[in-house]
Amino acid sequence: MTDSTPFEIFLAVPPGLEPLLAEEAASLGFPAPAIVPGGVTFQGGWPDVWRANLSLRGATRVLARIGSFRAMHLAQLDKRARRFDWAGVLRPDVPVRVEATCKASKIYHAGAARQRIETALRDTLGVEVLTGPAAEDAPDDMSELRLKARIEDDLCTFSLDTTGMSLHKRGHKQAMAKAPLRETLAALFLRQCGYDGTEPVVDPMCGSGTFVIEAAEMALGLLPGRARHFAFESLASFDPVAWEALRATSANRDTTLHFHGSDRDAGAIRAATANAERAGVDHVTTFKTHAISDLMRPDGPPGLVMVNPPYGARIGDRKLLFALYGALGKTLAERFRGWRVGIVTSDPALAKATALPFLPPAPPVSNGGLKVALYRTAPLP
Structure with a gap:
């Protein structure tokens, strides 16, 4: 994945609000936003990822789909995860948390899949892998970098959560009344x-x-x-x-x-x-x-x-x-x-x-x- 290669960018939103987010994305000039369950997708590059996080008011977070491959069993997942170009997207000095889900696939154990990917990251990039509870509500300067692996129909897709803390946290609401609206x-x-x-x-x-x-x-x-x-x-x-x-x-x-x-x-x-x-x-x-x-x-x-x-x-x-x-x-x-x-x-x-x-x-x-x-x-x- 080079800097100039377009990839799929996923804008997350609560179910039912996808058409409104697609309207907003189109109004801001993001190309051909498509409505999918739970969000909106479009093709773009890293500058589009930055601009989406900066300018979209309705999105909850922005995921970058950085690559995918077929994996029919854990050994194949391990081998192909080691060959993935992690250095093109991750820095060895920045810790990362891995999350994995499996659906309708021969690899059905999400925990085992996550461990294989974590090991590949440590061995090929030397990156620290975070374990334990996620710090969703950590201060802004402690936002975790999260890699999401979704294995569905034997296709493993890697996505990076490029947002960190949810986009509703604009940075200025420090004082809150009861039951605030995001x-x-x-x-x-x-x-x-x-x-x-x-x-x-x-x-x-x-x-x-x-x-x-x-x-x-x-x-x-x-x-x-x-x-x-x-x-x-x-x-x-x-x-x-x-x-x-x-x-x-x-x-x-x-x-x-x-x-x-x-x-x-x-x-x-x-x-x-x-x-x-x-x-x-x-x-x-x-x-x-x-x-x-x-x-x-x-x-x-x-x-x-x-x-x-x-x-x-x-x-x-x-x-x-x-x-x-x-x-x-x-x-x-x-x-x-x-x-x-x-x-x-x-x-x-x-x-x-x-x-x-x-x-x-x-x-x-x-x-x-x-x-x-x-x-x-x-x-x-």
């Missing part, structure tokens, strides 16, 4: 509501500010991965000069729009304000402490009200939430004519309690172990 999911829900950075956004239950900050970043042209470390920086193919030039394209453009968040929890507002400052969007965002009943339409053109209210599944009493959703719907219907609304909830009955004229709901997706759906309106009459 940034990647928030970005896809904004896209599903037709948001493209050219209109204001209001979130009246903003928590730690995820929707407001994502929308403001989009309006300002700020790339989501501009402030964090990625696993690909530890690969043999990494070019730090080219990477810095690419990262410098996250230019802060001007916008006349303003983005508003509010919450009845003063601690949430403090968290959202601090997160917005770290993200560099504090000059176009305002966060205030007040109840839903005190929500007022901001001056200026209509835009999008985006809300992730409590669901009652883990936080609060579900019965009390019907009054909350009802108050939200009443306030929006009376004061936000011409605005579109997007509400994320796990409970259709709560969405119905708003009495808002929702379009047919989008298919549910997984969020932290719960199935949630986006309920959208056209501009309110």
